[in-house]
Amino acid sequence: MHVTHEEHDHGPHLPHSHASVGGAPVPLPVQGNVPGQFALLTAPMxxxxVFTVVRLRSGYDLAEVDTFLAHVETTLSLLWQDNTRLRERLSTPPTGVEGETIAAAQREALRILAAAHEDAERLRGEAAAAADTLAQAARQAIEERLDSVITDHGRQLHHTLRALLDDLTTPSPEGTAAVHTHDDPAAPE
Structure with missing residues (x-):
């Protein structure tokens, strides 16, 4: 609400939809389509x-302000009533064909959800079984390789120790035991 035609900081300037008579602004019409009924206000309205400035004292024409405030009150009251009705409609379950359709859709959604849970459990079980099988196969392969390594090193160690023992028990031409090097890859050079 304003007296002068100036641009405000709260948005783009919209053209005024009222005329002035003899320099005095004329308020927006507030009558609705039905006589005696107010039209709903809009934010631009x-x-x-604009209110008429009273000439002999400061302020606005009290009748215009009262009429406008009555219009604002009516608009807000109607909007509150509409909002209340809409909230009630949203909180009330639908009936008839619409309700049956929604109920059928909810049942189908629950069926799909249950099937998805069953599939997820089945897949989880299959994955756990596959992981167990892979872990057992890996463990078996590691044990077999370890047994093979131990067996190979055990044979080499046995062969090396046997050769050393043979060398220690065989007399050398100088009267001492001769130490021979063998083709043992693990023997120091």
């Missing part, structure tokens, strides 16, 4: 509402 409130923004651009």
């Amino acid at each position: 409130v923004h651009h509402q």
Whole structure:
């Protein structure tokens, strides 16, 4: 609501939808389509509402302000009633064909959800079984390789120790035991 035609910081300037008579602004019409009924206010209507400045004292024409405030009150009251009705409609379950359709869709959604849970459990079980099988196969392969390594090193160690023992028990031409090097890859050079 304003007296002068100036641009405000709260948005783009909208053209005024009222005329002036003899320099005095004329308020927006507030009558609805039905005589005696107010039209609902819009934000631009409130923004651009102009009141007549009283000439002999400061302030606005009290009748215009009262009429406009009555219009604002009516608009807000109707909007609150509409909002209340809409909230009630949303909280009330639908009936009839619409309700049956929604109920059928909910049942189908629950069936799909249950099937998805069953599939997930089945896949989880299959994955756990596959992981166990892979772990057992890996463990068996590691044990077989370890047994093979131990057996190979055991044979080499046995061969090396046997050769050393043979060398220690065989007399050398100088009267001492001769130490021979063998083709043992593990023997130091």
